[in-house]
Amino acid sequence: MIQDIQPRHLDNQYRPVPPDRDSWALYYEDHRVLVKKTPSGITFPKFGELERLNEEIYEDYIYLFSVDDERYYLVRDINREPLSDLTMENTEIFRAADPQYHAFAGITGYQLYNWYKNHKYCGRCGKMMVRDDKERMLRCDSCHNMEFPKICPAVIIGVTDGNRILMSKYAGRTYKKYALLAGFTEIGETVEETVAREVMEEVGLKVKNIRYYKSQPWAFSDTLLMGFYCDLDGSDEITLDREELSLAEWFEREEIPVEPSRDSLTNEMIIKFKLGEV
Numbered sequence: 001m002i003q004d005i006q007p008r009h010l011d012n013q014y015r016p017v018p019p020d021r022d023s024w025a026l027y028y029e030d031h032r033v034l035v036k037k038t039p040s041g042i043t044f045p046k047f048g049e050l051e052r053l054n055e056e057i058y059e060d061y062i063y064l065f066s067v068d069d070e071r072y073y074l075v076r077d078i079n080r081e082p083l084s085d086l087t088m089e090n091t092e093i094f095r096a097a098d099p100q101y102h103a104f105a106g107i108t109g110y111q112l113y114n115w116y117k118n119h120k121y122c123g124r125c126g127k128m129m130v131r132d133d134k135e136r137m138l139r140c141d142s143c144h145n146m147e148f149p150k151i152c153p154a155v156i157i158g159v160t161d162g163n164r165i166l167m168s169k170y171a172g173r174t175y176k177k178y179a180l181l182a183g184f185t186e187i188g189e190t191v192e193e194t195v196a197r198e199v200m201e202e203v204g205l206k207v208k209n210i211r212y213y214k215s216q217p218w219a220f221s222d223t224l225l226m227g228f229y230c231d232l233d234g235s236d237e238i239t240l241d242r243e244e245l246s247l248a249e250w251f252e253r254e255e256i257p258v259e260p261s262r263d264s265l266t267n268e269m270i271i272k273f274k275l276g277e278v
């Protein structure tokens with residue numbers, strides 16, 4: 001999965017030390033990110049490459065995290081050489097780009113970029129938020145409101161019935177591949193209750209024996225995904241929620257039309273079932 005960058009390690013402890021010339025500069029504009037394409041994948045600009053045209057770059061930055069001894073920073077308003085090999089790319093590039101630790105750093109930085117961008121002002125009193133020195137937190141000095149990074153819990157659900165698994169396609173999205181059922185946890189429920197509720201809402205089925213598989217930070221949508229398998233309980237007749245899904249069908253293990261890909265927990269859960277490992 002995208003976060004599996006071993007033997008490297010992403011250290012997300014907030015240590016706002018200043019950048020140096022070798023530090024990586026992550027620059028985003030909405031859904032796009034500044035990268036350099038290389039024969040072996042992608043890389044990011046270093047501060048040393050940007051300093052000539054961006055004198056203030058060593059003053060205006062936000063420390064993000066480190067991967068081993070490589071530090072990543074968020075930067076704003078970059079000037080770049082007209083003939084530079086840096087290009088703005090859609091952040092979807094991180095699903096498959098190499099090296100994987102840069103891809104994971106790039107998408108994790110994107111989640112933080114969105115959080116900082118969306119919390120400039122205090123949601124309670126409207127004053128400017130300021131960055132705390134000691135932890136990754138924004139606070140309002142006027143009303144003492146505190147904001148922490150946004151992470152939304154959600155579930156991925158592998159509904160199985162003996163040798164069959166339920167797969168679906170989303171309605172009205174650009175993502176057209178087969179997926180598993182999924183949904184966000186609502187306030188006041190456990191993640192197991194989310195599983196049962198989402199299955200009932202999306203396909204009208206009852207489930208039992210809900211069991212946790214794995215989790216995945218999914219920065220594309222500010223989400224922490226938690227994967228569960230569960231067994232069909234009773235009728236297998238699907239009643240589709242057409243606002244959410246364009247189709248949902250049962251697949252025998254041997255007929256699953258999905259191949260392994262690197263990025264997602266959904267894909268890993270489908271492939272595990274296909275291979276008879278769950």
Ligand SMILES: [Zn+2]
Binds near residue numbers: 122123124125127145
């Ligand atoms: Zn305030």
